């Protein structure tokens with residue numbers, strides 16, 4: 001069983017107030033140009049101007065006295081001033097950068113109530129508890145609350161003595177009575193603002209039919225004049241546009257910081273059958289006493305991995321997934337947060353709202369579902385600003401499993417988008433040339449100069465020279481041969497049989513089936529098996545070919561057969577250029593593919609070109 005949508009999590013324990021409140025991440029985010037080179041997307045203003053604002057003394061006092069923080073992080077004050085002036089704001093800051101303060105602090109300083117719409121019970125419980133610990137007048141409305149508690153909150157809301165902040169899920173906002181109550185509060189001037197936390201879900205869960213998030217598009221018309229804040233760590237320009245339109249935000253542009261997390265080290269490794277002992281060695285050698293997260297794609301896998309780490313490698317690991325009882329989840333999360341267990345092996349149900357500062361590694365035992373998810377999941381690491389390692393293990397098998405799962409659903413736009421997501425992930429993991437950080441950031445349409453990666457990814461650390469070889473013509477011949485062979489009787493081809501046909505094999509079955517008579521049989525005999533296997537993989541990941549699984553009637557085992565998805569004759573083919581740069585101990589001359597070819601990317605949207613030697617950064621553009 002797989003956890004696809006983050007399910008409600010139990011709360012985590014009270015954060016102490018607060019040993020990481022002036023954590024080094026402040027430095028990192030606030031000095032991006034000098035220390036990390038990558039400038040924030042919105043230029044910080046000269047804050048002396050903002051310090052002249054009439055409300056500044058109140059704001060500054062709240063920062064130190066209520067929130068017990070010493071200074072603002074980059075752009076926090078700018079956003080807070082907009083909020084104090086009753087403007088809509090769209091805050092696009094990376095994970096762990098301190099978005100919450102941009103609405104919590106003004107809420108404390110302003111008259112009226114700020115309503116915070118948040119997707120997960122765990123996020124709500126957590127922020128509610130942390131704010132109460134700071135002495136802020138905050139309430140929440142959750143389905144799971146005791147009747148008496150809920151009634152008390154309703155009574156407060158009805159009496160006009162409203163709290164400064166009210167947290168609820170989007171579904172609560174839709175419930176009977178809530179709209180009329182809020183309209184009454186609005187007419188009495190008691191409604192200060194709506195805040196939509198994790199606003200990317202308006203688009204994402206719109207796709208997965210979380211209707212209540214989509215319904216937020218009526219806030220502006222139902223409560224005209226009430227300002228809105230939208231907050232997220234991840235939104236492509238399209239998603240930003242979608243959020244702005246759906247919420248009818250009146251903004252000039254989002255407040256944006258670079259999504260770069262400079263203290264995260266990105267590493268991608270092929271997954272072998274020894275993956276668990278590799279993981280155990282990595283933990284024992286590098287982080288024997290530190291905390292980490294291991295993400296798996298299914299509930300069963302989480303349980304299995306945690307058990308092996310415990311029983312075989314004597315590591316302190318427990319599993320966590322949405323199939324567990326609330327109480328068990330709460331207990332595991334508490335044990336991990338407090339450091340009694342060091343490793344949590346989880347599905348993506350464990351993610352949003354996890355604010356443990358000292359997570360030193362995040363390992364993906366299976367492929368993440370999307371690059372967006374990968375960014376969010378790795379974003380749980382290093383929230384204290386200190387280095388954290390992110391290792392992703394990938395295998396073609398995991399890709400097919402995910403694809404099969406997606407295709408198990410009826411055709412829909414969402415299914416297509418999910419398929420697109422996993423293909424992009426494969427594009428990322430197999431691009432072992434371009435800076436990983438640059439690839440991740442490019443997904444968010446952010447240009448990143450790999451120089452500023454400071455060798456904090458496995459591609460930047462790898463100095464092996466490489467060349468690009470243009471195999472478009474070979475790929476086209478291969479597809480034409482495949483189309484031709486698959487029109488014949490008994491024409492099912494497995495990938496090894498197809499490679500053999502491309503190499504011109506005279507094996508008995510190739511001859512018997514008449515494949516050797518095809519004029520294109522053997523047309524790629526000049527390529528090594530490795531290069532051909534990679535070419536076929538590229539065509540699979542980019543949907544020129546697909547895999548059909550057939551269960552054998554005798555042994556019950558599944559066999560993978562290739563099928564055609566996109567014909568070589570289609571114009572889309574020319575837009576994708578499978579390339580296969582090869583590795584060698586010395587610089588390779590163009591066209592010299594070594595049989596140990598093991599670095600390859602598919603440079604999409606790049607015009608086919610003659611091969612030539614260039615730097616990795618010149619050669620590759622983002623998919």
Ligand SMILES: Nc1ncnc2c1ncn2[C@@H]1O[C@H](COP(=O)(O)OP(=O)(O)OP(=O)(O)O)[C@@H](O)[C@H]1O
Pocket residue numbers: 020021022023026069070071072073076093094095096097098099100101232233353355379
């Ligand atoms: N000005 C500040 N100085 C020091 N610490 C801060 C400051 N602002 C926020 N923090 C701390 O940074 C941590 C992350 O803040 P917050 O939870 O608001 O991040 P976020 O941007 O919402 O991240 P995510 O999107 O991952 O949930 C918290 O522990 C918070 O107390």
